[in-house]
Amino acid sequence: MARVAAAVDKQFDLLLSVPDDPRAELFEAMRHSAIGGGKRLRPLLVMATARLFNVNENCAIRAATAVEALHVYSLIHDDLPCMDDDAMRRGKPTTHVAFGESQAVLAGDALHALAFELLADEQTHSDPFVRSEMVACLARAAGPSGMAGGQMMDLVAETTTFDLQTVTRLQQLKTGALIAACVEIGAILGHVAIEGRKGLRGYAHDLGLAFQIADDILDVEGDEELAGKALHKDQQAGKQTFLSLMGLERAREQAQMLVNQAKSHLSIYGEEADVLRAIAEFTVHRDR
Amino acid sequence: MARVAAAVDKQFDLLLSVPDDPRAELFEAMRHSAIGGGKRLRPLLVMATARLFNVNENCAIRAATAVEALHVYSLIHDDLPCMDDDAMRRGKPTTHVAFGESQAVLAGDALHALAFELLADEQTHSDPFVRSEMVACLARAAGPSGMAGGQMMDLVAETTTFDLQTVTRLQQLKTGALIAACVEIGAILGHVAIEGRKGLRGYAHDLGLAFQIADDILDVEGDEELAGKALHKDQQAGKQTFLSLMGLERAREQAQMLVNQAKSHLSIYGEEADVLRAIAEFTVHRDR
Numbered sequence: 001m002a003r004v005a006a007a008v009d010k011q012f013d014l015l016l017s018v019p020d021d022p023r024a025e026l027f028e029a030m031r032h033s034a035i036g037g038g039k040r041l042r043p044l045l046v047m048a049t050a051r052l053f054n055v056n057e058n059c060a061i062r063a064a065t066a067v068e069a070l071h072v073y074s075l076i077h078d079d080l081p082c083m084d085d086d087a088m089r090r091g092k093p094t095t096h097v098a099f100g101e102s103q104a105v106l107a108g109d110a111l112h113a114l115a116f117e118l119l120a121d122e123q124t125h126s127d128p129f130v131r132s133e134m135v136a137c138l139a140r141a142a143g144p145s146g147m148a149g150g151q152m153m154d155l156v157a158e159t160t161t162f163d164l165q166t167v168t169r170l171q172q173l174k175t176g177a178l179i180a181a182c183v184e185i186g187a188i189l190g191h192v193a194i195e196g197r198k199g200l201r202g203y204a205h206d207l208g209l210a211f212q213i214a215d216d217i218l219d220v221e222g223d224e225e226l227a228g229k230a231l232h233k234d235q236q237a238g239k240q241t242f243l244s245l246m247g248l249e250r251a252r253e254q255a256q257m258l259v260n261q262a263k264s265h266l267s268i269y270g271e272e273a274d275v276l277r278a279i280a281e282f283t284v285h286r287d288r
Numbered sequence: 289m290a291r292v293a294a295a296v297d298k299q300f301d302l303l304l305s306v307p308d309d310p311r312a313e314l315f316e317a318m319r320h321s322a323i324g325g326g327k328r329l330r331p332l333l334v335m336a337t338a339r340l341f342n343v344n345e346n347c348a349i350r351a352a353t354a355v356e357a358l359h360v361y362s363l364i365h366d367d368l369p370c371m372d373d374d375a376m377r378r379g380k381p382t383t384h385v386a387f388g389e390s391q392a393v394l395a396g397d398a399l400h401a402l403a404f405e406l407l408a409d410e411q412t413h414s415d416p417f418v419r420s421e422m423v424a425c426l427a428r429a430a431g432p433s434g435m436a437g438g439q440m441m442d443l444v445a446e447t448t449t450f451d452l453q454t455v456t457r458l459q460q461l462k463t464g465a466l467i468a469a470c471v472e473i474g475a476i477l478g479h480v481a482i483e484g485r486k487g488l489r490g491y492a493h494d495l496g497l498a499f500q501i502a503d504d505i506l507d508v509e510g511d512e513e514l515a516g517k518a519l520h521k522d523q524q525a526g527k528q529t530f531l532s533l534m535g536l537e538r539a540r541e542q543a544q545m546l547v548n549q550a551k552s553h554l555s556i557y558g559e560e561a562d563v564l565r566a567i568a569e570f571t572v573h574r575d576r
Contacts, residue, residue, distance in 0.1 A: 016432075022454070026432055026440035077397060082389035101370035102443055105393070109365060109400065110436035116404045117427035120420045131420035132408045139405035144304075144314055148398035152314035155390055166310070173311075 001282075004047050004064065005040040011065040015114065029099040029107035030114075034072045037090030037228065039288070041211075041279070042182045043068045048275040049186025049200060059125050063134060063185050066118035069111045070138060071178060074147055076108035083151075084233065091228030112142070125189065133188045141181035150174025157239045164245045168209070171242075175215075176208030199265045206262035207280055213255040214284045216241040217248065226288045255284045292335050292352065293328040299353040303402065317387040317395035318402075322360045325378030325516065327576070329499075329567070330470045331356045336563040337474020337488065347413050351422060351473050354406035357399045358426060359466060362435055364396035371439075372521065379516030400430070413477065421476045429469035438462025445527045452533045456497070459530075463503075464496030471495075490553035495568055498546035501539050502572045504529040508536075514576045543572045 012034045018027040043064035050060035079086040079094040080101065087097050096104035118124055119134045140146055150173030153162075157170065183204040187197045216234065220243055224231050234241045243251050262280045266273045300322045306315040331352035338348035367374040367382040368389065375385050384392035406412055407422045428434055438461030441450075445458065471492040475485045504522065508531055512519050522529045531539050550568045554561045 022441045022444040022448070022450075022458075023432060023437045025444070026437060030432065077393055080390075080393065082393060102368075103440070105365055105368065105370060106436050106440055106443075109396075109430075109439075110432040112397065112400055113427050113431035113434070113436060116423055117431055120424035120427060128420040129416040132416040132423065135404055135420065135423045136408035139401050139408060142397075143401035143405055144311060144318065144398040146401070148394050148401060149311045149314060151397075152391070152394055153310045155394075156310040156313070160310070162310075169309075 001040065001044055004044045004061075005038070007061050008040055008043050008065050008068050009035050011061060012069075015065070015118075025099065025103060026106055026110060029095055029103045030111055032092070032098055033076050033089075033095045033107060034069065034111060037092060038068075038072075039286070040068065041283075042071050042178065044279060045179065045182035045204075045276075046186045046189075048273075048279060049183045050189045051186075051275065052269060052272050053187070053190025053192060055186070055189040059189055060186070062118055062121070062124040063189055064182075066115045066124070066134075067138065067178070067182055067185065069118065070115040070142055073108040073111035073115070074142075074151075074178075076104050076111070078151065080104060083155075086230055086233075088224075088229050119185075127191075130188055130191070134185050137181050137184045137188060141177040146173055146177035146181075147175075150177070154239070158237050162240045164242075167240050167242060167245060171212040172205075172208065175212050176205065179208040179211060180204040199268055202265035203262045203276065203280070206258045206265070207283060210255045210258035210262060210280070211283045213242045213251050213258070214286065216243040217251055217255070218286075218288070219243075220248075223287065228288065252284075259284050289328065289332055292332045292349075293326070295349050296328055296331045296353050296356050297323050299349060300357075303353070303406075313387065313391060314394055314398060317383055317391045318399055320380070320386055321364050321377075321383045321395060322357065322399060325380060326356075326360075327574070328356065329571075330359050330466065332567060333467065333470035333492075333564075334474045334477075336561075336567060337471045338477045339474075339563065340557060340560050341475070341478025341480060343474070343477040347477055348474070350406055350409070350412040351477060352470075354403045354412070354422075355426065355466070355470050355473060357406065358403040358430055361396040361399035361403070362430075362439075362466075364392050364399070366439065368392060374518055374521075376517045407473075415479075418476055418479070422473050425469050425472045425476065429465040434461055434465035434469075435463075438465070442527070446525050450528045452530075455528050455530060455533060459500040460493075460496065463500050464493065467496040467499060468492040487553045487556055491550045491564065491568070494546045494550035494553065495571060498543045498550060498568070499571045501530045501543040501546070502574065504531040505536065505539055505543070506574075506576070507531075511575065516576065547572050 016027050016031050018024050046064035047060050076095045078084050086094050095107055120131050125131050150170055153170040183200045187200055219231050219234050222231050259280045263277050304315050304319050306312050334352035334355055335348050364383045366372050374382050383395055408419050413419050438458055441458040471488045475488055507519050507522050510519050547568045551565050
């Protein structure tokens with residue numbers, strides 16, 4: 001995890017060198033949000049999946065950085081005053097607090113574009129089919145039937161009482177789609193055809209849900225210092241979560257059940273999938 | 289122009305059918321901003337360039353719609369209260385006025401992703417190289433060294449007095465990069481190698497500048513009713529423009545000179561480039 005985090009930081013540092021012109025502040029805002037901090041769970045998922053298929057590490061790290069760029073953009077926009085209005089993220093002031101609201105909108109937008117620029121770049125992969133498949137996969141995960149759609153449902157959740165099925169759908173879009181895209185992109189880099197991705201898809205699906213249940217538990221039980229952000233937000237906003245709908249005990253059981261199920265999808269792989277197995281366990285046993 | 293506008297509207301209508309779930313409002317907001325209105329200059333540029341190389345019309349219209357989706361996203365975000373704070377766009381209330389600020393941020397984000405999803409889709413072009421080249425081209429035009437970078441310079445322009453060279457650079461990034469991308473994407477669809485795009489690049493460069501000078505003139509002399517948006521904004525914000533730096537007469541001359549220069553880059557083409565020539569003339573003779 002630390003190795004992937006350092007490698008992602010290095011990529012962002014190279015990609016976002018601050019120009020000596022009036023765009024400097026945009027690059028500073030992008031660096032502030034993209035470099036340092038975060039679990040880098042998504043890049044790790046890309047790397048760990050790519051490793052199953054012996055993908056070149058330089059290719060994988062660039063694709064992993066693209067996914068993280070997309071994730072960081074979504075965090076910046078989610079934190080905006082008109083969205084969740086958060087002041088802290090990854091232990092630092094949020095981008096709009098540090099740089100201003102308009103700069104934060106632009107830094108998010110620029111990282112969004114950068115993600116696709118990276119995936120479509122020849123340096124990331126020499127095969128254009130791999131590049132366009134990765135772009136298609138990430139774009140679907142980001143768009144109205146992915147992250148943006150989940151975020152919209154999250155806005156609606158502030159004024160509507162969702163049932164468990166709708167909360168599950170919300171989270172599948174809001175966080176599950178991107179987690180699934182990480183694993184898909186690792187498989188695309190490994191030239192695995194759609195038929196061959198079934199197990200990995202099952203793994204990603206269960207992992208995404210387990211991750212979100214653990215997040216809901218952390219929102220109630222976690223330490224703000226460790227989390228690096230404000231907690232107890234869902235309760236305050238009156239949103240239904242896995243926790244509010246299932247209760248703490250059942251939520252914990254459900255999360256562990258999903259982790260076991262996620263790992264069972266990896267049974268066709270040997271030791272080479274141990275990192276993916278460890279990620280699944282980490283997902284529910286983390287403290288941030 | 290009307291034919292392309294109708295075709296783009298039809299594409300958006302198909303792509304953005306409103307789901308019967310809590311994401312409905314997101315799709316409504318996307319439709320509000322994407323369907324109806326606008327000159328559709330950018331899609332027209334894609335179509336007119338693609339036509340030079342006898343590109344299949346269905347491919348071209350999908351790529352043209354992707355470019356327009358990116359353009360519409362940028363308009364939504366530019367209009368936000370924290371950016372230019374505009375209430376009218378294309379003769380309609382801006383997205384945040386009609387749907388709320390958070391919905392507008394998300395509708396922009398979702399259209400941003402949709403643009404890349406469309407370009408990377410097999411239905412847009414069967415050749416993955418064409419797809420990934422189009423994505424790379426559009427992503428560069430959107431990112432920190434394109435539109436987002438130009439938008440950042442525009443923010444800085446509110447508090448700094450830029451000279452003509454810096455205003456030119458600002459506009460090349462803010463509007464020129466995407467206009468150039470339209471022509472490039474038309475050429476990519478036509479399998480034209482980079483060496484063969486020199487004339488088209490020159491055309492797009494000059495067209496982009498002429499377009500912006502004309503826009504600056506319209507901001508001062510135009511009719512708000514026809515423009516469908518608030519004018520005289522640059523003056524109020526104290527921003528330097530081509531007009532404030534060159535004066536009206538020189539600005540007009542310069543715009544026409546650029547149009548002539550743009551057309552001269554097309555000399556290697558025959559009648560098949562007449563639409564591109566007409567677009568160049570239209571750019572400086574339009575009333576909106």
